[in-house]
Amino acid sequence: MNADLALACLRGLALGDAFGARCTLPGDHPEVVARKLPEEPWLWTDDTEMACSLYAVLRRCGRVDQDALAASFAAHYDPDRGYGPGTERLLAHIRRGESWRALASQSFGGGSWGNGGAMRAAPLGAFHGADLPRVLQDAERSSVVTHSHFEGVAGTVAVAVAASLRAVTPQLGGAELLQGVLPFVPPGKVRTALETAVRLIDADARTAAAELGVGREMAAHDTVPLALWAAARHHRSYEDALWTVAQVADDVDTVGAITGGVLAAGEHRLPEEWVRRAEPLPGWL
Template structure:
């Protein structure tokens, strides 16, 4: 499958994540408006750490082996990387030997957070030659930690966007969103993407689609994919737009960075140099 495309996507995701993690200021702050880069080095977060597990399992197995992926998530879990409390609990339970199937649902409902979406772009690039497989494998990767329909749909949407971009690098704007919407289950994530088709203004996009404040798939994925669709040729413009609009800046940045890189949008050399290297266990 698309090993090189998946690795390129992983790097784009990591740089977007690490850049976003440095943006602790509101989007209207003069440093953000003037596009003053944060001082290096930029450390990445749980978004990249989990995406590395997705990539490693695909490289080893060729598909999502759910047990292997759950073990990798748990083995490489570092609480200093900014995991949410729900993810921490689940990964600690898996690390302690509990089957992932018994810990990914709480009170009868799985998480609808954006965690499955933030890590999945490399998977979409990996399966870019087989779109139905990309959708199915995204679902399998999501349910390990996110059993709610919204959490799964967010992962499917991001994987589909990365697969479409990797297969057709020129695909962007309304054309990308039009091809993407029918691939996403009929939940709030898809509703947001449908609304995104009608929006041209950045501030309206944030006000209408969400900013990641809720750390939910439906509050994060539509804005991220709107930004990626609007800035297909410029990693810099896209990520500064993330900094200006998003509240969960690292996760929106990871999604945007991964989807853009999947389509061949280059990561600037100075941004790449500022980003923390990928973990040694991945190499």
């Protein structure tokens, strides 16, 4: 277990989230093309808020305690952070004392396959590092608290494994990173799109986004493949990866959070000017 590396990963996730949330211009806008940094402040969203709860529970318990995680999600829920309506309803019910177990499986008629489990999962992979059995177990356990559909869990597993591989081999990238993730992702929409991402590793960003999805559906299979492609394609440069996300993604903050978290699990240098502009992690952490 490596809490310091998980915290570094969390910082990279939060920075990608805050940068993405501030990039509201279309990808072909001159300011995006010219890589002109958005004006301050860069405020993070629900992606970071929930990732902070996951990190806090891991640090306190050494594993994912699902009841503690659900309680932390509900206790720190801030409606101004951009939560999806399904998660808002779920957390409101948990705050009233209802069981997350029944609520998560009932949402969306069989569990959500949204990207909410995946967006917060990178610090988990960094925390457990080379202990892949624990990474897989805790990725599933963390996801089902809010996103219990098979595809939602698969996306969470993919992100956690990518971060764990980067934690063990800090410069791992390219097709090798994606190929390292694939054996741990069960067949389905997320797995199929990740296989496509391997094939497109040398493609330009718009070609990749056209095939992998841009996060418009806010689904795991529409978000995770592009985020991991960006992290793998630009594994040597945090800035290049995040500007690529800004140019092609629709759900820029969530794709950015996943990409930034996976990269920071291996390469800890974050651009200083970006860090200066971004909101720090919450005081309660």
